[in-house]
Amino acid sequence: GENVEQHPSTLSVQEGDSAVIKCTYSDSASNYFPWYKQELGKRPQLIIDIRSNVGEKKDQRIAVTLNKTAKHFSLHITETQPEDSAVYFCAASRASGTYKYIFGTGTRLKVLA
Amino acid sequence: NAGVTQTPKFQVLKTGQSMTLQCAQDMNHEYMSWYRQDPGMGLRLIHYSVGAGITDQGEVPNGYNVSRSTTEDFPLRLLSAAPSQTSVYFCASSARDISGNTIYFGEGSWLTVV
Numbered sequence: 001g002e003n004v005e006q007h008p009s010t011l012s013v014q015e016g017d018s019a020v021i022k023c024t025y026s027d028s029a030s031n032y033f034p035w036y037k038q039e040l041g042k043r044p045q046l047i048i049d050i051r052s053n054v055g056e057k058k059d060q061r062i063a064v065t066l067n068k069t070a071k072h073f074s075l076h077i078t079e080t081q082p083e084d085s086a087v088y089f090c091a092a093s094r095a096s097g098t099y100k101y102i103f104g105t106g107t108r109l110k111v112l113a
Numbered sequence: 114n115a116g117v118t119q120t121p122k123f124q125v126l127k128t129g130q131s132m133t134l135q136c137a138q139d140m141n142h143e144y145m146s147w148y149r150q151d152p153g154m155g156l157r158l159i160h161y162s163v164g165a166g167i168t169d170q171g172e173v174p175n176g177y178n179v180s181r182s183t184t185e186d187f188p189l190r191l192l193s194a195a196p197s198q199t200s201v202y203f204c205a206s207s208a209r210d211i212s213g214n215t216i217y218f219g220e221g222s223w224l225t226v227v
Contacts, residue, residue, distance in 0.1 A: 043219065
């Protein structure tokens with residue numbers, strides 16, 4: 001079945017450094033790739049997404065890149081701040097047919113002050 | 114606009130008991146789904162629905178039932194609770210869009226089976 005692999009499972013960075021989280025998906029029909037941030041005890045919240053007709057998207061300190069040929073996509077956070085500490089999930093979805101969202105296993109990001 | 118509403122937020126069940134987690138959305142979204150979240154396992158899809166009267170199984174459907182009689186509601190039933198079903202459950206919804214659409218989560222339901 002479809003699956004999404006996410007690495008690393010934990011990531012610690014110094015405040016101000018960059019963080020990169022990588023995901024690989026198996027379903028070649030996936031065409032929508034959102035990233036969610038989940039703080040402790042809270043629901044996941046969308047932070048950025050990318051569609052298959054775009055290779056890169058940026059929103060302030062956050063960027064996502066997509067390589068459809070390799071079925072890889074990555075989240076880049078620059079100038080990290082303590083409030084970026086959270087669990088981040090990637091997901092892959094087909095925007096037709098089943099519309100299923102399959103999530104990665106999450107990355108716990110710790111930004112050290 | 115309440116978004117996605119889940120109840121109850123916390124529940125303790127005894128092994129063998131049944132219960133229903135309620136989920137309602139007021140955004141007229143066609144797509145609704147249930148996920149469970151366990152440490153180190155991410156968000157795993159239990160069941161999903163692409164519209165009223167249509168449901169299908171996700172990755173981990175065993176021990177759970179769903180129905181979708183209206184666009185707004187998508188309850189999740191635990192038939193005979195087991196300790197392995199101790200988890201955090203999230204209901205989610207999204208509109209159907211050929212280019213992909215944001216999935217919105219409820220606040221979560223913390224379930225403990227003893």
